Amino acid sequence: MTAINDDSVAQLRRRIGFTATSQLTGKYPFNLVSTTDGFRHFANGYGDDNPLWCDPLYAASGSYGRCIAPPTFIATMGQPVGPPPPDDVRRDSAGALAGVQAFQGGGKWEFHRPLTEGHRVLTANVVSEVEDKTSSFGGGRSVIVHHRQVWWLDDPDIPAADAALATYRTWYINTDRSSSRRSGGENQRAEAHSWSKEEIAAIDAEYATQQTRGGLPRAAGDVAVGDTIDTLVKGPLTVTDLISFHIGWGWSGQGTFSSRLSWKHRRARPHLWPRDPNGVPDTSQRGHWDASFAGKVGTARAYDYGFLRTCWFAHTVTSWMGDDAWLWKLEDRIDSFNYVGDATWVRGSVAEVGESEPGSVGITLTASNQDDLVTASGGATVLLPGADGQPPKRPAPPADVVDVIEQCRT
Structure with missing residues (x-):
């Protein structure tokens, strides 16, 4: 198993400016072409049934005239292009952090235009920075790898x-798995919360009141600093929830497939397929649903994906803002499991x-659990319609985003 050392960090830094190598996507993205079915499956997977994404009859009467994708759906798309590394860089950096456990730290999104059905999408995902630090999670050495990914319509015209x-x-x-096992998740309870019928009933009552604003405009002039947005409850998280999320999201670029296809992936990335207690190679992603394997990678129990909470943030904001607003920016930091x-x-x-643009509204966001522990924090910038009701x-x-697209087109 590879440990973090000076050589592995140096090898990875050679990848800066070139396409990322941490994941194996297979020949195609999860969604090669955008479809309303894909939008609905993705949204439903994180608990969102906004008719703007899910109901073509509803969306036909709105300002877009059709369904648009939930903002973070774009992560399921994109035929990879971009600056490939030279052969020696690709060879040396491919296994630089093999066997090292990776946890999502956070991200910053900017959404430029809506995605409707019937489009193919290209993407460039490059390593932009590599930081060598002491891990606050594992207690030992860690490497923070920054990525910048851009998506655009596959239409040169x-x-x-x-x-x-x-x-x-x-x-x-x-962070290396041995150090993560020493201190992972120590600020959280080791055993799962035991939910009473009354507690579940209280959560169900909150679910019963959740609404999507939909076609009722929320004008910028009607919003003031200090206003709260509607709280969304999620969970208690189950393995079924994670399965539902995977149905719409796919395997997040990891290349986790079945039978012969998993064998092909194991040949390319054997370190991603540790054996289970029965001796069968299985995906390292199973820490998200297999509690015993989660303990081996340093967490108290099976845990979600940071991206799931990103989608929950987007769900909260888009349900509040209404159909004719635009989620421009979304930021999150994963604070705990x-x-x-x-x-x-x-x-x-x-x-x-x-403050950012005419009609812009800056929102702070937190996600906290039943122990009042904040597990994610961040914010969003929304562009609301004006008093005339126009979107x-x-x-x-940004210019650097346009530059990436133009470079990839040459």
Whole structure:
């Protein structure tokens, strides 16, 4: 098993500016072409039934005239392109952190335009920075790997600035599994919370009141600093929830397949397939649903994906803002683990109005569990309609995003 050392860090740093190598996606992205079915499966997987994503008859009467994708759906798409590394860099960096446990640290999204059905998408995912640090999680050495990913419509006739769909800047904390086992999750309870019938009934009552604003406009002039947005409860998290999320999300680029296809993946990335107690190779992703394996990677119990809480943040904001608003920016930081058995309450409040763009609203977000432990925090910037009810104007994508698209087109 590879440990973090000077050589592995140096090898990985050679990858900066080139396509990321931490995941094996297979020949195609999970969704090669955008479809309303795909939008619905993805949204339903994190508990969202917003008709703007899910109901073509409803969406036909709105300002888009059709369903659009939930903002974070774009993560399921994108034929990989981008600057490939030279052969020696690819060879040396491919296994730089093999066997080292990676945990998502957080990310910053910017959404440039809506995605409707019938499109193919390209993406460039490059390593942008590698930090060598002492791990606050594992107690030993860690490597924080930053990625920048851009998605755009696969249509060279559309100018790059108009084709840009989304940009994602994220980072992963890589720590060796021996040190993560020494201190992982020590700030949280070791045993799952035992839920009473009364506690479940209270959560069910919150579910009964959750609503999506939909076609009722929320104008910028009606919002003030200090306003709270509607709280969404999620969970208590079950393995079924994680299965539902995978149905819409796919395998997150990991390349986890079945039977002969899993064998092909094991040949390429054997370190991602440790044996189970029966001696059968199985995906290292199983720490998300297999409590015994989760303990081996340093967590108290099986745990969710950080990206699931990102989707919960997006769900909370889009349900509040209404159909004609635009979720422009979304940021999250994964502060602690969200374990199977935990419930989560996503809360938000308005922190600023009109400071970024006309009609913009800055929102702070937190996700906390039944012990009042904050497991994720962040914020969002929403563009709301004006007093005339017209949808807001979306800002042009940053110049560096346009440059990436144009470089990949040459």
